[in-house]
Amino acid sequence: MALVSVKDLHKSFGDLEVLKGIDLDIEPGEVVAVIGRSGSGKSTFLRCLNQLEQHDWGTIHLADQRLDGSAMSPGELSQNVGMVFQSFNLFPHKTVVENVMLAPVVVKQTPRAEARKIAEEVLDKVGMLEKVDAYPAQLSGGQQQRVAIARALAMDPKVLLCDEVTSALDPELVGEVLLVLESLAAEGMTLILVTHEMKFARDVSHRVVFMHQGRIHESGDPQTLFTQPKTPELSQFIASVL
Amino acid sequence: MTLDFSTLLPYSGEIMEGLVTTLWLTVVTTFVGIALAIVVAYVRDLESGIMSRLLGGYVEVVRNTPFIVQLFFLFFGLPALGIPISATVAALVAMILNLGAYTAEILRAGIDSTARGQHEASRALGLSRLQSYRHVVLVPAFSRVYPSLISQCIIVMLGSAVVSQISVFDLTYAANFIQSRNFRGFEVYLVVTLIYLLLAVGMRRSFELVGRRLFAFRQGGSA
Amino acid sequence: MTDFTLWDIVRNLLLAGRWTVVLSLIAFVGGAAVGLVLTLLRMGGFKPIRWLIRLYVDVFQGTPLLMQLFLAYFGAAALGFDVSAWTAASLALTLFTSAFLCDIWRGCVEAVPSGQWQASRVLGLNYLQSMRHVILPQALRLAVPPTVGFSVQVIKGTALASVIGFVELTKAGTMLNNAAFAPFTIFALVALGYFILCYPLSRYARYLEKRLYGAGIR
Ligand SMILES: Nc1ncnc2c1ncn2[C@@H]1O[C@H](COP(=O)(O)OP(=O)(O)OP(=O)(O)O)[C@@H](O)[C@H]1O
Ligand SMILES: [Mg+2]
Numbered sequence: 001m002a003l004v005s006v007k008d009l010h011k012s013f014g015d016l017e018v019l020k021g022i023d024l025d026i027e028p029g030e031v032v033a034v035i036g037r038s039g040s041g042k043s044t045f046l047r048c049l050n051q052l053e054q055h056d057w058g059t060i061h062l063a064d065q066r067l068d069g070s071a072m073s074p075g076e077l078s079q080n081v082g083m084v085f086q087s088f089n090l091f092p093h094k095t096v097v098e099n100v101m102l103a104p105v106v107v108k109q110t111p112r113a114e115a116r117k118i119a120e121e122v123l124d125k126v127g128m129l130e131k132v133d134a135y136p137a138q139l140s141g142g143q144q145q146r147v148a149i150a151r152a153l154a155m156d157p158k159v160l161l162c163d164e165v166t167s168a169l170d171p172e173l174v175g176e177v178l179l180v181l182e183s184l185a186a187e188g189m190t191l192i193l194v195t196h197e198m199k200f201a202r203d204v205s206h207r208v209v210f211m212h213q214g215r216i217h218e219s220g221d222p223q224t225l226f227t228q229p230k231t232p233e234l235s236q237f238i239a240s241v242l
Numbered sequence: 243m244t245l246d247f248s249t250l251l252p253y254s255g256e257i258m259e260g261l262v263t264t265l266w267l268t269v270v271t272t273f274v275g276i277a278l279a280i281v282v283a284y285v286r287d288l289e290s291g292i293m294s295r296l297l298g299g300y301v302e303v304v305r306n307t308p309f310i311v312q313l314f315f316l317f318f319g320l321p322a323l324g325i326p327i328s329a330t331v332a333a334l335v336a337m338i339l340n341l342g343a344y345t346a347e348i349l350r351a352g353i354d355s356t357a358r359g360q361h362e363a364s365r366a367l368g369l370s371r372l373q374s375y376r377h378v379v380l381v382p383a384f385s386r387v388y389p390s391l392i393s394q395c396i397i398v399m400l401g402s403a404v405v406s407q408i409s410v411f412d413l414t415y416a417a418n419f420i421q422s423r424n425f426r427g428f429e430v431y432l433v434v435t436l437i438y439l440l441l442a443v444g445m446r447r448s449f450e451l452v453g454r455r456l457f458a459f460r461q462g463g464s465a
Numbered sequence: 466m467t468d469f470t471l472w473d474i475v476r477n478l479l480l481a482g483r484w485t486v487v488l489s490l491i492a493f494v495g496g497a498a499v500g501l502v503l504t505l506l507r508m509g510g511f512k513p514i515r516w517l518i519r520l521y522v523d524v525f526q527g528t529p530l531l532m533q534l535f536l537a538y539f540g541a542a543a544l545g546f547d548v549s550a551w552t553a554a555s556l557a558l559t560l561f562t563s564a565f566l567c568d569i570w571r572g573c574v575e576a577v578p579s580g581q582w583q584a585s586r587v588l589g590l591n592y593l594q595s596m597r598h599v600i601l602p603q604a605l606r607l608a609v610p611p612t613v614g615f616s617v618q619v620i621k622g623t624a625l626a627s628v629i630g631f632v633e634l635t636k637a638g639t640m641l642n643n644a645a646f647a648p649f650t651i652f653a654l655v656a657l658g659y660f661i662l663c664y665p666l667s668r669y670a671r672y673l674e675k676r677l678y679g680a681g682i683r
Contacts, residue, residue, distance in 0.1 A: 050366055078368025089363035093381040093459045102377055103367035135459040148363075155367065245543075306617065306663035307656040308624035311635055315656060318648035396527070403529035407628060414531060427539030435532040442527035 003028040003063055003190055004049070004159055010057035011044055018044045019055065020214035026159075029188040033201035033222070036211035037237060042194040045211070046161045049192070050081040062158065075107045082152030086164045088144040090136040090151070096123065097132040100151045108155070115154075122150040126180045142173030146180055153184075160184070162193045178204075198241055202226055210234050249424045250433060253416070260416030261437065267334060267412065268399040268445075275341025275398070276391075282346035284375050287353050297346075304343035310404045312336050317408045333405035333412075341398045348390045352383030385457040392449040396442050403438070413437060469645035474654065481637030482658050488623045488633060489662075491555050493616055496562020503567040508574055509592065518567065525564030531625050533557045538629045554626035562619050569615060573607040574600060610677055614670035617663045624659070634658050 002025035011019040018041045026032055034042050047053040049060060051068060060068040062080050072080070090099050100119040104110040110118070123129045126146040136144055145165055152160060162181065166174040178200050185191055185204055195201055201208055202222045209219040210233075218225065218234050229235040250257075282297050304312065317332035327335075356379050364374040384391070406415035417434040421427040507518045525533065537557035541548040548556075577600050585595035627636035638655035642648050 052362055052365060073368075074365060074370065075368040078366060083366040085359060085363065085366075087359050089357075089359035091360065091363070091378055091382075093385070093457070095459075103369065106373050106377060107368040137459065137461070151367070302664065302667070303656070303660065306621075306667055307659045308621040308635065310624050310627070311638070311652060311656050311659060314635075314639065314648070315652040318642065319652050320649075322647070322649045400527070400529040403531040404625065404628075406531075414529065417532075417535070421539075428536065428543035431532055431535040431539055435528045435536060438529055438532060439524060439527045 001064070002026060002061075003030075004192075005061040006049075006058070007060075008058040009045070009048060009055050009060070011041075011048055011053060011055045018214050019048070022058070022214075022216055024209065024216065024219075026190065026192065028158075028190055030207065031185045031191045031205045032193070033205035033208045034192065034194045034211060035196075035198070035201060035208060035237070035241075036217075040211040041214045042211050043163050046083070046163050046192065046194055049159075049161055050083050051077060052083075078103060078107060078157070079155050080157055081159050081161060082155055082157035083161045084145070084148050084152050084163070084165045086167050088136075088141070088148045088168070090144055090148055092136050095133050095135055096128060096139070096147050099136070099147060100154045103151070103155050118154055119150070122153040123147070125153065125183070126150045127176075140173060141169045142176045145169065145177045149177075149180055149184075159190045159192060162191065162195075164194050164196060166195070166197060196241065198226070198238075210237065212237075245429055245432075246426060247429050247433065249426050250420065250429060253420045253423070256416040256419055257413070257434070257437070260411055260413040260434075263411055263415075264399070264402060264413040264441070267337060267402055267405070267410075268395075268441075270334060271337040271341050271398060271402075272395050275338045275395075276345055278338060278342030279345035279349050280380065282342060283349040283353060284372070286346060287350050288371055288375060300339075301343045301346055304340055305347070309336065309340060309401050310407060312339070313404060313408060329405075329408045329410045332408060333402070333410045337398055337402055337405075340401070341394065344394050344398075345391060348387045348394060349383060351390075352385075352387035353379055355386060356383060381457075385453075385460060388449075388453050388457065392446055392453075395449065396445050399441060399445060400438060469641070469647070471650070474641055474645060474647070474651060477641055478634060478637055478651075478654055478658055481632055482634045482662075484631070485620070485623050485633040485635075485658075486662070488554060488558065488626060488631070489616075489620045492558035492562050492623065493619050495555065495559035496566055496619070497612075499559060499563035500566030500570065503563060504570040504574065505596070507567065507571055508596070522564045522568050525561055526568065530557070530561055530622055531628060533561055534625055534629050550626065550629050550631040553629055554623070554631045558619065558622055558626070561622060562615075565615055565618070566612065569611045570604070570608055573604040573611075576607055577603045606677065610670050610674035613666055613673060617666050617670070620662050620666075621659065 004024070004026040006022055006024045009019050009022040010017070022045060034045065036042050044053060048055045048068075051074075055068065059066065065072070067077065067080065091102070094102065097116065097119050100123060101112070101115045104115040104118060105112060120129060120132070123132060126149050128143060128146050128150060131139060131143065131147075136147070139147065149160075149165075165181075166177050169177065174197070178197065181191065181193070181200075182204050193201075193205070205222055207219060208222045208225045210217050210225070212233050218229065218231050225234070226238060229238060282301065285294050286297050286301070313332060313336045316327060316336055317329060320327045320332075360378055360382075361374065364378045369377065402412060403414040405412055406418060409415065413434055417430050421430045424430070503518050503521070507515050509515070534554060534557045538548065538550070538553040541553060581599055581603065582595060585599040590598065623633060624635040626633055627639065630636070632640070634655055638651050642651045645651065
């Protein structure tokens with residue numbers, strides 16, 4: 001039984017049709033890397049999955065439960081699907097631990113003491129426990145992104161969406177964030193990652209999805225996909241990024 | 243011309259009394275006015291419909307009419323409608339409505355400059371619009387417009403001199419009172435003007451001090 | 466006692482409203498003239514003058530306009546001049562306006578990138594020439610919206626002239642009220658009078674500001 005099941009997903013911005021029918025099933029514990037050219041609709045797809053964008057057509061199910069439309073409240077949704085952004089988007093006026101505690105306390109109504117414990121657990125997981133009382137402005141980009149991952153994890157989501165989470169980082173800080181994602185994958189977290197890190201996609205993901213012009217053009221296990229692309233578009237893409 | 247400040251000395255009690263009134267009016271106005279602005283800015287910015295329109299009208303009326311006229315309207319006009327109102331209450335209400343209107347507009351500028359990513363992050367975490375306003379948007383917005391907020395609070399404090407015209411015993415009323423007794427208008431007004439100036443400087447200093455604590459998150463550096 | 470018709474009230478307010486307009490114009494034009502001189506002096510290099518002008522601005526921005534009016538009125542008397550409410554109000558409002566405009570305009574001049582100064586000095590223009598041909602034209606574009614916006618404060622400021630006995634819109638309102646005793650109507654009409662004067666200016670200022678910054682200048 002698939003954990004995430006997307007059927008015939010369509011999305012347009014005005015006249016521009018960005019998603020032209022996406023079908024994708026994702027198993028629990030699966031790590032899916034989404035690759036593709038700029039503008040191919042990767043972010044839009046991810047944003048539809050947690051309803052930051054409303055799609056026009058198609059369905060999204062999460063563990064048999066309809067997720068799209070108004071089937072789930074934003075509060076429920078956030079406990080099912082977590083998201084990490086390219087630009088971290090930490091709340092600047094809250095300390096690290098306050099950033100992580102906010103949604104559990106406000107949305108889930110978790111008692112503060114318990115929320116604090118959860119926060120410390122997830123911060124430990126991303127290796128940021130010693131910075132609990134720092135403000136985002138006092139952290140490096142890599143540290144901020146790890147806190148952002150912890151913040152998403154604190155809601156205990158079933159799936160974690162990551163949209164180019166290392167693209168805004170200085171090269172020397174990319175590794176620490178990828179390491180965290182790798183450990184999450186190893187723990188069995190279901191991950192959907194849009195990434196430009198091909199090596200990471202190849203080594204960590206179970207499946208790679210190549211998007212092209214609003215469709216899933218090709219998908220498969222990383223080894224075969226990268227070494228024996230079936231379509232000229234994918235071979236071109238691989239040649240251009242490697 | 244000779245200036246003679248000694249005739250002021252017997253009236254230091256009146257000046258103190260006026261000063262205390264001006265101070266407490268200002269302090270209450272600052273807190274309540276800012277609270278009002280927080281509500282108005284939310285409704286104006288993030289809701290639409292009749293309530294937002296009405297509050298927009300309130301803001302425009304306050305900003306485009308003189309404070310003294312608002313004061314007269316409340317103090318003389320409301321009792322004529324059968325709503326009794328004391329001078330002090332009229333003064334306080336007028337001051338609060340004033341600060342509320344101006345601060346709401348100032349705050350909206352800060353809210354509008356909230357990065358899109360902040361809204362998206364709070365939505366992705368499941369926060370409602372109101373929760374996001376309260377926990378995510380508000381404090382950074384205030385920190386961005388804080389200098390304008392300080393100036394506005396000082397403007398309202400200085401503007402409160404006008405409440406003397408409906409016989410509220412504030413600093414200016416004290417000055418008028420003394421002037422009518424000792425006929426040394428220039429000296430009295432000079433001294434009281436200086437007190438206002440010191441109040442303005444003191445207010446700015448206190449606000450800046452509070453701001454440094456409140457918005458400590460803006461300073462980077464080691465944790 | 467209330468043989469005042471609504472029209473009587475409106476007519477009297479309109480007549481007095483003329484003086485609100487005239488006083489506003491005097492204060493604004495006078496204030497702009499003084500403010501311009503102060504701005505130019507302040508941008509110059511001479512330290513004590515800059516310091517003095519800064520003090521002037523801080524004092525006028527840090528004290529109640531009502532006190533400034535009282536001081537002009539009683540100060541002149543203390544100096545031995547017997548001034549009218551007209552003179553005192555014009556003087557106080559002009560100085561008040563000049564201080565605020567000086568502050569607004571200084572901000573606009575400072576917002577012109579310093580590279581512009583350097584470029585014009587390198588071309589051999591002296592201080593006044595750089596100011597006149599390079600800096601001021603650019604600062605002027607920035608200055609228009611906040612200046613229009615401040616004119617609203619000037620108009621509202623003239624209402625305080627009523628306190629020293631100058632008969633303009635607000636004073637006419639209190640006088641009419643003493644005779645007709647219809648405070649709700651009268652002060653609503655007075656407020657409406659100011660609103661009609663101020664609101665278009667507020668809107669225009671906002672429009673200018675949007676156009677300026679919407680056009681991507683910064
Ligand atoms: N809110 C929006 N309004 C209008 N057009 C949009 C919007 N968001 C995205 N688009 C357009 O949709 C197309 C797909 O955008 P999307 O961000 O999904 O691409 P992407 O694959 O994530 O690209 P990148 O690798 O550059 O992030 C682009 O042409 C983009 O300009
Ligand atoms: Mg993208």
